[in-house]
Amino acid sequence: MSIQPNEDYILNLLQKLLNTPSPTGFTNGIMSMIEKEAALLGVHVTRNEKGGAILSVPGQDTTRTIGLSGHVDTLGAMVRAIKPEGTLRLTRIGGYMMNSIENEYCVIHTRSGKTYTGTIMSTKPSVHVYSDARTFGREEHHMEVRIDEHIEQAEDVKKLGISVGDYVSFEARCEITPSGYIKSRHLDDKASVAALFGLLESMQREQWKPRSSIKVLISNYEEVGHGAAYLPDDIKELIAVDMGCIGDDLSCKETDVSICAKDSSGPYDYDMTGRLIQLAEEEGIPYAVDVYPHYGSDASAALSAGSNIRAALIGPGVHASHAMERTHKQAVINTVKLLAAYVK
Structure with a gap:
């Protein structure tokens, strides 16, 4: 049965x-x-x-x-480097396209257990500023995390306890629709x-x-x-x-x-x-x-x-x-x- x-x-x-x-x-x-x-x-x-x-x-x-x-x-990412202006350079975990995570909300997980939110962006994120923003290659070295804290330089990031090797997870955005579809990372x-x-x-x-x-x-x-x-x-x-x-x-x-x-x-x-x-x-x-x-x-x-x-x-x-x-x-x-x- x-x-x-x-x-x-x-x-x-x-x-x-x-x-x-x-x-x-x-x-x-x-x-x-x-x-x-x-x-x-x-x-x-x-x-x-x-x-x-x-x-x-x-x-x-x-x-x-x-x-x-x-x-x-x-899938996820790891902090590869802290850039001088206080954004984070990433290294990918898993085999995804970098454009698939552009403008995605994320969480940085420090080894002390603290977490911070941020957004994954191209290093040329605005069409009002960069003439090649639309065509700029979405490659790993062109992507970074903008952290949701008051940061002006790399030292400010380090004071938060964020380090190279910390994990970055992507917001799942799970939703189950009335029609039965499940959409989520x-x-x-x-x-x-x-x-x-x-x-x-x-x-x-x-x-x-x-x-x-x-x-x-x-x-x-x-x-x-x-x-x-x-x-x-x-x-x-x-x-x-x-x-x-x-x-x-x-x-x-x-x-x-x-x-x-x-x-x-x-x-x-x-x-x-x-x-x-x-x-x-x-x-x-x-x-x-x-x-x-x-x-x-x-x-x-x-x-x-x-x-x-x-x-x-x-x-x-x-x-x-x-x-x-x-x-x-x-x-x-x-x-x-x-x-x-x-x-x-």
Whole structure:
């Protein structure tokens, strides 16, 4: 029998995740949230040495373990330098276009725990001042943070406790529309993490056990390529749950579950991918099979690191990935349904 995902639970958790800053390498706060949420569901949690979380659920057959992964680390930036006039030069964390963060509100996180707000801007931000403001290249060395404090020189910034190496997070601006669309930064991959918790919540609420034991890896270094480079030895197959892409030559929609047959790391396991397609057909779950040439996943990292596993990749369809993203709540719900069909 198909499960009935708890939509309110999933969307409420997703909003909490989206509103918690977690650029790659700065994830302790959100990992604490993950641990507390898992405890509420009665799920055992451990941490790996990189700070990722491993959630364990015993199955009917405890001799075999299926891995599921999603990542809570997001795109972000780090202070590269404090400029003489008191603005901050950035270095990017993750692979986004610099124009996608222009004029975005941000938060600077100091190592003392203090935070300051600011705005990310081009160094030629005004058409009334700079004749080439419209055509000026939006490149890393042309972008800076204007801090919302009275600052006239670099020394003023240092007195605030802001230093090179401090993290800069981008405001998510999460909104769920009456029509069911979810628009926000960082749906990659917090929408998938919410789906994974929707699966766990269903197990608790409906009192069902997966056929095999499950380990859910919530990774925290996916955006820089090594999120699931380490996997527990008992995992035999891994489904990476990450966003599906939408665009030219792709059939995925914002209401679909994406099933990725191949990405930049190569093809995913033929039998696992075929089984996911078969289950989506049987359960009447809207899905799309696509190839993503500019994409890598936690499963890619695990395979590249030499893990002796089979792997597949699914996730909710997300438009404008690594920019101002959008999906539909139905895609997240459908992802939960397909995961449940696979592990049941």
